[in-house]
Amino acid sequence: MATTREEKRADLKRRLIEAAEAQILEKGLAGLKAREVTAQAGCALGALYNAFEDLDMLVLHVNSRTLARLGAALHAARRDGADAATELQALARAYVDFACDNQRLWSALFEHRLPDGVTMPDWHRDDHAVLIAEIIAPLGALRPDLDPEALRLRAQTTFAAVHGVVQLSLQGRFVGVPQECLVDEVAALVATMTRGSRSDSDPAGA
């Protein structure tokens, strides 16, 4: 009967992840309550802590699912054979679209903080690689002067720049650009960064 017990446990975990995802979709991460998750999953409160250690670990599983979907969206946006500028524009647009279409799940990726002293498990940390994976090749084409480590760092910076514009806009912060301008402003930023990167690697001008 070992298999059945394992299957039941996997099924419970799946139901808890789906319930937590549904709750975040409905109320945002700040509104997530363990009791409401277990009620929706149809299990006792204690079952959550048995299956996932605590609510934070359950959120990490939801976030890993979101990262996988975001990674697939970014991968699908690649324009193989296109020039770097076209590739980077397509990736940035896919990021904006994903954030707008999945705002609460996307926000949870960046709002969630583990308690002080708790280290992020490697399996979840590694799932973040999708955020920059697709940027590296087109950025490398613009900046052949950068070694792999510097290129990776610059890809992180490029991601963070676009992310900052999206986040301040979608949060409705005073300083954020109005949401109806977001697509155009991100496109303008990426165009500026692309042209600037070309001249960074060739100070004489492109």
Next chain:
Amino acid sequence: MATTREEKRADLKRRLIEAAEAQILEKGLAGLKAREVTAQAGCALGALYNAFEDLDMLVLHVNSRTLARLGAALHAARRDGADAATELQALARAYVDFACDNQRLWSALFEHRLPDGVTMPDWHRDDHAVLIAEIIAPLGALRPDLDPEALRLRAQTTFAAVHGVVQLSLQGRFVGVPQECLVDEVAALVATMTRGSRSDSDPAGA
């Protein structure tokens, strides 16, 4: 005795703001508790709600103080007479330094969210203007083709790009650049954006 009553009320407000600021400095915004603020300010719990409506409004007063200090730091970083690239680098560096030196108070500016349905008061909203005020002139020198509204929008985008790199790095997010690389990466981003902006306004190349 009206003056004395007004003075007492102003003194209480000041003590509450200072206590809340000290608590955020010590524990971060997420650790802020009304009871600990009033204990430190030496007043009853109810006095907070009498003076500030609620804890959220008290946080806005702390955030307005932080914005005023940040605005002063950015203003002091201006390099009048320098070229736009030098000005923008100095502003970005001042922003990075302020965020690093005042991490919890700075984070509170972007972490704090009013409850659903509560509108940010105008006095606090207007205090955010310092975040982009100093960017407009040097950016306008790079982009004389933009009208005032488009220039303001592009200043917001430029701020958000730098802010995104700082925020993901200081939060220690996987995708953020390591903090020891932050100054250099922000400088590289600003250099790239500056060069790209020059060629945006002059497609033939600078």
